[in-house]
Amino acid sequence: MKKSISLLLFIVAITALLQGCIKDQCKNTYHYTYYVPVYKTTAQVRANIRSNAPRPIEQPGKIYIRPPYIFLNEIDKGIHIIDNSNPSNPINKAFIDIPGNMDIAVKGNTLYADLYTDMVTIDIANPLNVAVTKIIDGVFPYRYYGSFHSDSTKVIAGWVERDTTVTEDCNGGNRWLLAQTDVFMSNSASGNSDSKASSPIGMGGSMARFAIVNERLYTVSTSDLNVFNISNPAQPSFSKKNNIGWNIETLFPFKNNLFIGSNVGMFIYNISSPDNPVKTGQFSHVLSCDPVIADDNHAYVTLRSGNNCRNSVNQMDVLQLNNLTNPSLVKSYPLTNPHGLSKDGNLLLICDGKAGLKVYNASNASNLQLLSTISTIETYDVIAMNGIAIVVAIDGLYQYSYSDPSNPTLLSKLAILK
Secondary structure (H helix, E strand, O other), X not given: OHHHHHHHHHHHHHHHXXXXXXXXXXXXXXXXXXXXXXXXXXXXXXXXXXXXXXXXXXXXEEEEEEOOEEEEEEOOOEEEEEEOOOOOOOEEEEEEEOOOOOOEEEEXXXXXXXXOOEEEEEEOOOOOOOEEEEEEOOOOHHHOOHHHOOOOOOEEEEEEEEEEEEEEEOOOOOHHHHOOOOOEEEEHHHOOOOHHHOOOOOOOOOOOOXXXXXXXXXXXXXXEEEEEEXXXXXXXXXXXXXXXXXXXXXXXXXXXXXXXXXXXXXEEEEOOOOOOOEEEEEEEOOOOEOOEEEOOOEEEEEEEOOOOOOOOOOEEEEEEOOOOOOOEEEXXXXXXXXXXXXXXXXXXXXXXXXXXXXXXXXXXOOXXXXXXXXXXXXXXXXXXXXXXXXXXXXXXXXXXXOOOOOOOEEEEEEEOOO
16 A cells, blocks of 8 residues: 555656646747837938939828829828829829828828828929928827837837747746837737738828818818818918817818718718818718718718728718708618728719729619729729729729729729839
């Protein structure tokens, strides 16, 4: 019996010892893609806001047209200037370096853009030799650099991508990750193999956050509607900030109204008194991303699912605007993953994500007719004007003629650098 007990104790001791050895040898390996900020002084950044040499398109965002030029935002980096005199052969002519740029608007020979928290006013009379006319500091506080900004005396002018593999004890956790306070992290284990999908600062939206109506520039943050007086276009002044809700996403002007899209609904603000927007109507919907456009009779609201949209709804709601204080639903149309949209007369063009670009006859809002689908591109935003659709897609900037809306024809493509 004593021998059995001794043998049992010996086995227990050996097992505990082996478990201790195994525990001591337990390791976790982490692989990270991370971005190290590149800093410049404010003076250096502002001195470089000019027409520099053209650069490849890598991560396009908002788009603005001032014929014959296209101004295309490169997310967080600046603005491409594209000569579109011949839509069949657009030429990338120059690049305006504006770190932190996400939004743009143009009136005549003046362009307005955000530089992180600041607003930059640029004379574009000669797009190949632009000049800054004014910078207003701190008007977009929601665009602050966040936890990535470890040097508050300088501006983040870019990011350098790096990779690392770290092996650490199972008990110790990931000490290397916890020690990083001045880099933007992207864990490759998350399954996102496209490093460009993770912008160090933010992602571009599918519709504008800047809009110009007569002598006012309106901008939206996630919660505020800002008003700038641009009666002297080269020397704008900040007029007023209005809190309008939460998770605001897009801004579309039509006549004396602003149609504002949010995660929870569409808001209508009357701007008959330009410096004092007044909320006149609202249409609520399920929690989802919400670009919106409008015409005399209807508003068209696309709702989509996705990581930031937090819902499974993918559709377009058509709203009746006879009574702006109480817009009503005409009909919902199922879609795949709709983003930006544009209207030219009775034609409605919708960027339906991986399902491509869809062209509808919208003469009867309660019975839209699908005329054609370009299913070979994954689409993000579109501007339809004078028979030509300029489409931002995942792999390039496309232009299509829709003179025959049943059979749009490709005019050109500016490829995105992979």
